[in-house]
Amino acid sequence: MRVLVTGASGYIGSRLVASLLNAGDNVCAASRKPETLTRFDWWHDVDTCALDAGDPLSLREGFEQAGDVEVVYYLVHAIGQADYRSQDLTSARQLAEAAAAAGVRRIVYLGGFVPEGEELSEHLASRADVGEALSVDGVEVVWLRAAIVIGAGSTSYEMLRYLADRLPVLPLPSWLSHPVQPIAVDDVLFYLLAARSTVPPGSYDIGGPDTVPYQDLLFAYVEAAGLTRVGLRTPGVPTGLAGRVIGKIIPIPDALAEDLVGSLHNTMTTSEDRIVDVVGEPEGGRTTIAEAMLRSVQGRVGTPPGVSELKDPLRLAVTDAAWSGGDASVIRRYGVAASSKPTWDLFESLGARSLLYSWPVAAVVRTNLDVVDSVSGRTRSAIRRLLDDKNREA
Secondary structure (H helix, E strand, O other): OEEEEOOOOOHHHHHHHHHHHHOOOEEEEEEOOHHHHHHOOOHHHOEEEEOOOOOHHHHHHHHHHHOOOOEEEEOOOOOOOOOHHHHHHHHHHHHHHHHHHOOOOEEEEEEEOOOOOOOOOHHHHHHHHHHHHOOOOOOEEEEEEEOOEEOOOOHHHHHHHHHHHHOOEEEEOHHHHOEEOOEEHHHHHHHHHHHOOOOOOEEEEOOOOOOEEHHHHHHHHHHHOOOOOEEEEOOOOOHHHHHHHHHHHOOOOHHHHHHHHOOOOOOEOOOOOHHHHHHOOOOOOOOOHHHHHHHHOOOOOOOOOOHHHOOOOOOOOOOOOOOOOHHHHHHHHHHHHHOOHHHHHHHHHHHHHHHHOOOOHHHHHHHHHHHHHHHHHHHHHHHHHHHHHHHHHO
């Protein structure tokens, strides 16, 4: 089957490409800048095409370059950017029209739950808009709706990780008592693969086997990571304020953190379970929260492998977002880059591991390294611009 994956460089998209290749599919990975896909270890096994869902001309040329595509996975979104809801809606409409013109049979979209009778956050409302916009005459749509995806590298998971790693006392606003039904990324991949052929068109909620309050999910990570943390009730804290504060104390981009936290006042549980009736469950059953958390903290020592080489999709891949993986993992990446792997391994063996990777030292060291890296990056950019200006003058 010829499959086009948009958002192939993202957390879900990169793992989906690896899963599709393992299933024997013919994959075309799409990106606005295809050259950025060369960092993935599956790059030599796929075709690539330049495709910007916000640009009608790019869409038309991208589908021409991709060739005879049967199924398109729509995994792009602009959350964290200004006016992302409008951008996402426009991009979805344009892609659906381009897919129909290219003769695509089916679009598979991974979005969020749409709880009935509740005022949706901007994030969830945007995801719902996209699901509706993708429906055009002539193209089947399978819309999978999920809550938090558990797995190292997932933005929601990394928010939990950093909060638990960095705060010895965890604030517990009243809305953290709301129920959530998260799903492990391996189960997400199972349903995404099934959606390309087995699942009839329509919308389906997908969730894991456990429904718990948000605060229990946070402490499930605490237990899996072997931490000792205390919860402190903090009633009266709105999600907007919490999002702004969280964005300042963890390394995830501020706007992204704020948009995601803004959805925590919504009930995030499945309203139906029809997809299980259609395709069943993964072998061994759906992954529990406790198992997912335990598996996600495995392999934290050393450089993460490529996404195709992951022993478990819940573990961190080297191509996941630069801010993901926790403080200890990122400190090690900086250390190896600044010296060499053998040198840093020796440094760790002499006591650096127990010192640098412990709380609160890890958070302090990581924060300062991020600042240095940011400043040096801006300095390098300024020097390049200065040299370019001088070359043009010459």
